[in-house]
Amino acid sequence: MLYAIDTDGQRIRPSIHKQLATDPYSGLPTQGITGEGLDYWRLIEGKYDAWALPNATWNLRWKLEFPEPLVEISIQGDHAKHVADVRTNKGTVLKFQARNLNEQQLREREVFFEQMVWIFRADKWDIELMFNPTRYRTTEGRDRQLPKSDSFKWVKFQSRHSKSVFKACKMPVFLDFGDDCIYWLNWQSKSNLNALYHPTQGLLKSYPKQQFIQKYSQL
Structure with a gap:
């Protein structure tokens, strides 16, 4: 802590x-x-906290990026109390997850916090990133042009192994590969280009970390 x-x-x-x-x-x-x-x-x-795991330096460094009043906030539920890594002024919980959780543990945290965002440490995941793709394949198998945006960059990913977070998490998932950006799993967005769940490949939206931090740091 x-x-x-x-x-x-x-x-x-x-x-x-x-x-x-x-x-x-x-x-x-x-x-x-x-x-x-x-x-x-x-x-x-x-x-x-019953859900507490030993804090890795990665978790602690992320929490230090946010104003002290938002960090390590106790939340009382109907039957239990748990600590949010960060809780924004709008009530969104940020959960920084460096260690593996099974699907049941992932779902338990989502049910308890209700309004939350996952940030997973992914620098050791066996995932290949392909930056600045211009095209994608729809769930119907058609080749399409990716829309351009000034606010984010497209990244394709491919993994040799399915990750439980890809299937179990219903809340927004961001991946931290240890660089200056943070990567949002695109199929969870409303403008979903990967509407059909795929366990090993898909699209990410890349944002500067500072942009992400500023968004959730407002007091």
Whole structure:
């Protein structure tokens, strides 16, 4: 976690190694971890959230891109409470997912958060990207010209293996391949050019990461 609670009830970042504070969600003691390139809090024991997985540096760096009041927000549901990585001022939850989840786990999170966007770490996925394609094949097998846009760039992808996120996720999915852009799975858009689900290939829309971050950072 990026934030913990000090003795005055304020959300703080760790400033020294093994600094003690309180986890704001579970009330359990936590200690600061510093000197590893990115400072964060780690529970001394236990879990702050039943869905919590060890935070990778990738997750933490993404969360640092957003204003502190939007980061690590506790959401109370009818029967459980979970922590959103980021919750925008309009109520959209951003979930940064570096570790694999099965289809049931993916669906559970979508049902709970309701209004959310997935961002998956994909730099280690076995996916081939083909930039700036000009044509695509429709679900009827017809060859068509891709529409041009000034706001995004088209990217084709092909994977040797089907990913569960392609089939299970009903909420918008963005992929992070570790460059300066973020890639939206196009078949989830209303102007869908890949209306028929395909497990190993399709189209992505490429946007600058800063454009994505600015969109969801408004207080």
